[in-house]
Amino acid sequence: MAGQDRQGQSKKLIGHSRGSTHPLVWCVAILCTIISIAVIIVGIVIFIGYLVIHPRVPVISVINAKLDTINYDLAGILETQITIVVRLKNGNEKAHASVSDTKLSLLFDGLPIAILRADPFDVRKNSSIDFNYVVQSNPIPLDPEQQELVYLALKQDHITFDLKGSARTRWRVGILGSVRFWCHLNCMLHFHPSNGTWIPSRCSSKAK
Secondary structure (H helix, E strand, O other), rough: HHHHHHHHHHHHHHHOOOOOOOOHHHHHHHHHHHHHHHHHHHHHHHHHHHHHHOOOOOOOEEEEEEEEEEEEOOOOOOOOOOEEEEEEEEOOOOEEEEEEEEEEEEHHHEEEEEEEEOOEEEEOOOOOEEEEEEOOOOEEEOOOOHHHHHHHHEEEHOEEEEEEEEEEEEEOHHHOOOEEEEEEEEEEEEEEEOOOEEEEOOOOEOOO
């Protein structure tokens, strides 16, 4: 009899442990389901918005340049003036772009010649803005290797400068919200010192 009583108590305990789920558990499960559905819907909306709007990262590029003057003396001092036309193009047909922190460095064989800056500005959708920089250097003392480099450049009528820098772009793409990218520029500018003409080559930014 005592064994039967213990079995009956055990069955009662087991039956009690298999009772209904606590309401708090149901609330958590429903909340998780709602959040999952919301995330899926937002993902679908963003994907459709991207396909419809197809946002493009603005591009910085050099569209023209001229070596106005270049002076090099026997003491190894280099002086130069260069005109550079920089274009920022916003290829988005449905979004204006805002540009800030524009800073480009002009260098010769690693030596800084000048810094090109621009105040924050906006570019209307599917349009561009050009900046005409006239860059005049201070007298730059060259080491023997750099003096030889300038001598050969003048002799071969081909001199190269580096243009490096970046700009921060931001634009609002409808329901997608604000999109931000850094545009990085790293290219070489080639000139004929004899007449100052620019030798056109690709010089456009990449987004990161």
